[in-house]
Amino acid sequence: MIERAGVDQIKELTRFFPAIALVGARQTGKTTLVQSLFPDYSYVSLDVPSEAALAEHDPDAFFALHPAPVIIDEVQYAPGLFRHLKVHIDAARHEMGRYILTGSQKFGLMKSLSDSLAGRVGIVSLEGLSFAELKAAHLGSLRPWLHRGGYPELWRLPEFPARQFFASYLATYLERDVRQLLNVGDLRDFERFIRVLAQRHGQQLDYSAIANGIGVGARTVKAWVSVLEASNQIFLLEPWHGNLGKRILKKPKVYFADSGLVCWLLGIEADSLDQSPFVGPIWEGAVFAELRRQSGALGLNRTFYYYRDNEGTEVDFLVLGGGARFIEVKWTQYPGTADGRNLKKLAGLTHSGSSPELRDPTLWILCRTEQAYPLEVDVAVTAAGLSSVGKILTG
Structure with a gap:
């Protein structure tokens, strides 16, 4: 089995929370991961309609049939279960990591978790393989x-x-x-x-x-x-x-x-x-995925944006948290100096603008190179491949 990043994060959270929720799209490996980490836990999937119906309409019978410690897969299919889960958790509040939940529908699940299990559940996102x-x-x-x-x-x-x-x-x-x-x-x-x-x-x-x-x-x-x-x-x-003295376009990008x-x-x-x-867009989206996946696996609090203004200056990714990183993505093995032009232009704007969170950024071009190297002498733009993502996020 492929060793998944983020395992240590999940194990750590079981020390501090009675419940752990693993959230991600279908088929990203949530079930396989939790069953390998918690082999002695009983398992029930609410993807099975009869189990979902029991959990939703007779939660006492459900918990009698599936006592803790238990893995409850695709828990979003029984939204009424969460209030009763809170009661069971609070009855043994000092016992940690007894309920392992997975779900593939982010918004409804997160609302149920925040409404009923605030302070009682540690949440981990799981995407596909990085x-x-x-x-x-x-x-x-x-x-x-x-x-x-x-x-x-x-x-x-x-x-x-x-x-x-x-x-x-x-x-x-x-x-x-x-x-x-x-x-x-x-x-x-x-x-x-x-x-x-x-x-x-x-x-x-x-x-x-x-x-x-x-x-x-x-x-x-x-x-x-x-x-x-x-x-x-x-x-x-x-x-x-933010305010850099430019008119900034405000539509989100979709990946x-x-x-x-x-x-x-x-x-x-x-x-x-x-x-x-x-x-080009497929490579750009893959880089964004790698940034998200490694950020989550490393337990980092990083936020992601892009930059585009009405003068045509565009930078693919701004990664904030623990410093600023500006990233351009190029489907090439050997980027040229012109590929770093917008990075340097935006970095120059941050020195004169009123957005301190963007100041003193590191500048990167993520491309198909195997080894990271400076793009120009005396210019702080580094060409790097996906193997450098962890360093970029933590540096």
Whole structure:
């Protein structure tokens, strides 16, 4: 089994919280991870309708049948269970790590956790496999990771055709998650929306343009975007809004969580990835995923933004927390000095602007190089590959 980053974080939280919640999209390895970490715990999945119904309508009988210590998988399917879980926790408040919860629907689950279990639950996010995890397991190189993505099943079974996995994944997602979260009259419309949105991976989110492209209203598109975000299929990257004396564009950018899913939605085969017009956005999204995944695994409190102003200055990622890091992403092995132009321009603006959290940033170009090196003599722009992400986040 691939060793997952963040295991130490989960173990640490079980020392201080009666319950642990592992949150992430379907098939990211949540169940496998918690069952390997807590092999002596009983296990129940609320993906089973009868178990979900029992948990929702007769929680006392549910807990009698599944006493602690217990793993409760896909706990969002029984929102009424949380108040009763609080009672059980408070009856033995000093006993830590007895309830392990997993869930794949972020917004509803987080609301239930904050409303009923505040101060009683430690929360960990789990995405697909990072490049660092695959590299440590000697399983994949950069291009296969980009094309297949980070769903563990695709790496546990290397012969599993990615197109078959994603076709099944999308069908299950539409039937189980979309139907529950949203009253969609025709799931084919929603599937068409997902494919249109994939074409805008890494771009600013324009609800009206998407709505016009698929023949629905902008309000419908906003609701559908919320569903994808709630189920951890996409991430919205907000623009940085501080005061640098420039007019800053304010639409978020949209990224699918998994590069393999994007490749499948766009019909990109492994041998044509380099020639695809989408390779730049796919690489950019993969870098964003690696930043998020390693930040979470390292237990770091980092926030992510992008920068774009009306004069055309754009920087792909601003990473704040423990200092500032400005990052440009380039699908090249050897970036040129011009590739660092916007980094230096934005760094110059931060010296004269009134945003102290951006001052004295480190400047990075994340590209396909194996070894980090300074881009220019006497200029603090460093070209680096994905293997440097941990250093970038902690430095």
